[in-house]
Amino acid sequence: DTGVSQDPRHKITKRGQNVTFRCDPISEHNRLYWYRQTLGQGPEFLTYFQNEAQLEKSRLLSDRFSAERPKGSFSTLEIQRTEQGDSAMYLCASSLPLGYPNTEAFFGQGTRLTVV
Amino acid sequence: AQSVTQLDSHVSVSEGTPVLLRCNYSSSYSPSLFWYVQHPNKGLQLLLKYTSAATLVKGINGFEAEFKKSETSFHLTKPSAHMSDAAEYFCVVSDENYGQNFVFGPGTRLSVLP
Numbered sequence A: 001d002t003g004v005s006q007d008p009r010h011k012i013t014k015r016g017q018n019v020t021f022r023c024d025p026i027s028e029h030n031r032l033y034w035y036r037q038t039l040g041q042g043p044e045f046l047t048y049f050q051n052e053a054q055l056e057k058s059r060l061l062s063d064r065f066s067a068e069r070p071k072g073s074f075s076t077l078e079i080q081r082t083e084q085g086d087s088a089m090y091l092c093a094s095s096l097p098l099g100y101p102n103t104e105a106f107f108g109q110g111t112r113l114t115v116v
Numbered sequence B: 001a002q003s004v005t006q007l008d009s010h011v012s013v014s015e016g017t018p019v020l021l022r023c024n025y026s027s028s029y030s031p032s033l034f035w036y037v038q039h040p041n042k043g044l045q046l047l048l049k050y051t052s053a054a055t056l057v058k059g060i061n062g063f064e065a066e067f068k069k070s071e072t073s074f075h076l077t078k079p080s081a082h083m084s085d086a087a088e089y090f091c092v093v094s095d096e097n098y099g100q101n102f103v104f105g106p107g108t109r110l111s112v113l114p
Helices: none
Strands: A005-007 A010-013 A019-024 A031-037 A044-050 A053-057 A065-068 A075-079 A088-095 A111-115 B003-005 B010-014 B019-021 B024-026 B032-038 B044-050 B056-058 B064-068 B073-078 B087-094 B108-113
Touching: A005 A088, A010 A019, A019 A088, A019 A111, A031 A075, A044 A065, A075 A088, B003 B087, B010 B019, B019 B108, B024 B073, B024 B087, B032 B064, B032 B073, B044 B056, B044 B064, B044 B073, B073 B087
Parallel strands: A010 A111, B010 B108
Antiparallel strands: A005 A019, A019 A075, A031 A044, A031 A088, A044 A053, A065 A075, A088 A111, B003 B024, B019 B073, B032 B044, B032 B087, B056 B064, B064 B073, B087 B108
C-alpha cells in the first residue's frame, strides 16, 4: 500500500462553484479524517468516519460542506457555492482505532483549493 | 475538551546546537501524544508518538520527547540540529474519551542557521 492518496492535488475554482475532493485511505484503516489547513496555521479538524459512519463533525463544517464514505473505503468532501474563505489545503488522514498498539494518523499530501 | 499549546511560533537555532520545541496539552484522561513534521510543500510526517508505554520516546532523525504528566508537557528535543530539520513542527493530542480525533497545536516553525 502506498499510503493515503488525495485527488486532485490542486484545484482552482471560481467563487460560487461546487468542488469535490477524493481521499483513498490505507486499505486496512477503518478511520478516515478530514482536516483544513490555512497558511501559517495547524490543521483544523473537520470530520471523521469509522467505516461508513460519520461519527463527528466540527462546527467549522458549515452546511455548504458535506462528506461521504459510502462503502467504508474512499471518501469525498464536497464544498458547495465556494467562497474565497474556503481557500486552504484540505488534508485527509486515516488510522486504526485508538487502542491498537501502533495507532497514528497517516496523512495524504492534501488538495490545495484556491477560490478566485 | 482537548487542546494543545505550542509556546513558540518560531524557533531559530544554529546548526549543531540543541533544539527544544515546547508543547503543553490539555486532556482530562490519558492521551496519546504525537509530534508531526511538515516540510515546505510536503505532507505531514510522524516524528514520534507517546501511547502510555515509556515516558521518554525516541523518534526518527534523532528527535525525542518526554511525556511529563505532572506538567502536562510533551516537549520535543534533538541534541544537534541539522539544516534539513528546518520545517514546521506540530504537537498533536488524541484521546478516545473525546471521540478520538487528532487535535493539532498551532505549530512551531524551526529555522536552522548555518
